[in-house]
Amino acid sequence: MARRSQRPISDGALRLAQDRFIAAWGQMGSTWGISRTMAEIHALLFITAGPLNTDDVMLRLSVSRGNASMSLRALVDWGVISRIHRRGDRKEYFQAEEDVWTMLRQIIRERLRREVHPVLALLFEVRDLTDPAAAAHDKPVPLDPPAAGEPLPSTPEPAPLPNLVAEHNRRLDSLLELIQMLDRLGERFVGSEGRGLKLAATLLSKVS
Amino acid sequence: MARRSQRPISDGALRLAQDRFIAAWGQMGSTWGISRTMAEIHALLFITAGPLNTDDVMLRLSVSRGNASMSLRALVDWGVISRIHRRGDRKEYFQAEEDVWTMLRQIIRERLRREVHPVLALLFEVRDLTDPAAAAHDKPVPLDPPAAGEPLPSTPEPAPLPNLVAEHNRRLDSLLELIQMLDRLGERFVGSEGRGLKLAATLLSKVS
DNA sequence: ACGAGATTTCAAAAACTTCTGAAAATAACG
DNA sequence: CGTTATTTTCAGAAGTTTTTGAAATCTCGT
Incomplete structure (x- = not known):
């Protein structure tokens, strides 16, 4: 039942840290005239190591496909994330510019x-x-x-x-x-x- | 009947220039996360020489008393305009900081x-x-x-x-x-x- | 202390923005 | 090509912000 408290910094803690970061970035975005979701997606891609696809984003942030699609496109237009194609995979992946x-x-x-x-x-x-x-x-x-x-x-x-x-x-x-x-x-x-x-x-x- | 076209730059032209300025500033404000009205009031006070009172603002920008009151207060809180009291006049006047x-x-x-x-x-x-x-x-x-x-x-x-x-x-x-x-x-x-x-x-x- | 004028507040309405979801378009594969 | 996986679009729904206006509060002058 109990979560293993032994592991140094648990997956749960990482997850929590990511979520908090995403929330903070989303909030900042909205006070600077960027839609919250867009800022959150950017935060997610920035804080996450690997590239994510649309479904990953939808699932992780609980947003609709349409919203994810449009926000991702807008982020690409802003030039702060880029599309990645992986061979043998029909999905598109996205990755944030990591140099701040x-x-x-x-x-x-x-x-x-x-x-x-x-x-x-x-x-x-x-x-x-x-x-x-x-x-x-x-x-x-x-x-x-x-x-x-x-x-x-x-x-x-x-x-x-x-x-x-x-x-x-x-x-x-x-x-x-x-x-x-x-x-x-x-x-x-x-x-x-x-x-x-x-x-x-x-x-x-x-x-x- | 006809407006005098002799005067160098007519009152009408000044009025038009002010209105356009107000509109431009209002637009900029809204893309930077400030309500349009608030930015417009600031623009009006900035571009106008003398201090204005709440009624002046309401009249000139066609906004309600409540809106004018709240926006003016917010601008004062931001420290970009100041209240002015004139003796013998119960109204409050406002004036924008003029040093950009x-x-x-x-x-x-x-x-x-x-x-x-x-x-x-x-x-x-x-x-x-x-x-x-x-x-x-x-x-x-x-x-x-x-x-x-x-x-x-x-x-x-x-x-x-x-x-x-x-x-x-x-x-x-x-x-x-x-x-x-x-x-x-x-x-x-x-x-x-x-x-x-x-x-x-x-x-x-x-x-x- | 009163009353007239001025300002502030705030609940409800209007305006605007964002989000959804299903349908249309596009691209990939065999 | 036809089939299927994926992405895009967009009209309407949901959500949020802004505005209004009337009532409450405040402020002075007398």
Whole structure:
């Protein structure tokens, strides 16, 4: 009846550790905008040594075939797991990238591509809407409006529009610059083959 | 009747630019795990010069009072906007942090605190479950378990489990180290008063 | 201490996301 | 080819998050 408590670290303990890890990773995933199941599958593949097939995943995590199939495909698209074919076996197997630096680089690469770049493009468009320089039609707007002593308004939009547009542009530009900076930083990290990231770590320790 | 097309960049254009900005920021927010409305309110406050009150926000973004109230409070909790009291006015006004570096620092600080640290704690717990050194109870486990010939199940685990636990620990440790590294990086960035981030930007340009 | 105005709370509704399961498509083998 | 194993797709179900609005609570000024 009783479980053998003799074995150093029992299979049960390993199983438990895996399950807890999977749960933790799944939770983290969901707070960062990734579906829980997808993160859990990734966790399972990462923490497990051998490659697993769709049925293994379904069984282990109790998810439907459809869900497993779509999540696995999405993970492949993100480049954090890969398909493996075994001869004499019609099933497909999956295996996680096991180098965590490569994994991180891949995640950053994809987030830049899918999320940051589109937003940057939008923000540039927005910038153009009020860009004085681009005001080819209408009339070119002087960057600096005349005298700058402003009577502080009462409620929200108080003054007779002293220079709302200039203020808008200033704020937008500062945000654009920040995001572009982060983008360049990311691209650099992502670009440099292999070493790139460890380099960042090194830098980190340097900046006392 | 017709709108004056003479003014350089019309109020309408400003309004449009604001709306587009708000939409873009709202979208970005939702892909990063922040509710759309919350991100939109932040965008509105950021892009608008003066402080706004709850009714301004409700009106401008067409959201309910309850939603506006909760989202504003959440933004205050995140430390990216602040409450403003005006004498002789019973309403509360809100204003966004306008320095984007400070804003970024604040966001990183909170994400570390709310999301990274809890996961790190969980991962450490998981690590302990299979830590040979920590096996005080039971029996100290030799890093390499004796002869471990186990009848292999059917599919996934092919080899005779030479050292599943050691492999598990290796993977878990590499992930833990990565996350801790990022955590330290974040803390450092967040900690250094003001300059911290620009410094990072400088570093960035240095790393050719 | 009252009352008017402002804010917060929270249960229920709406909107959105994820998951399922069976049917359709695909690929492998003989 | 036809048969069979496997994967993909997708409409609807289930689950989760977000939003609403009205009631409760709070805050001041008098």
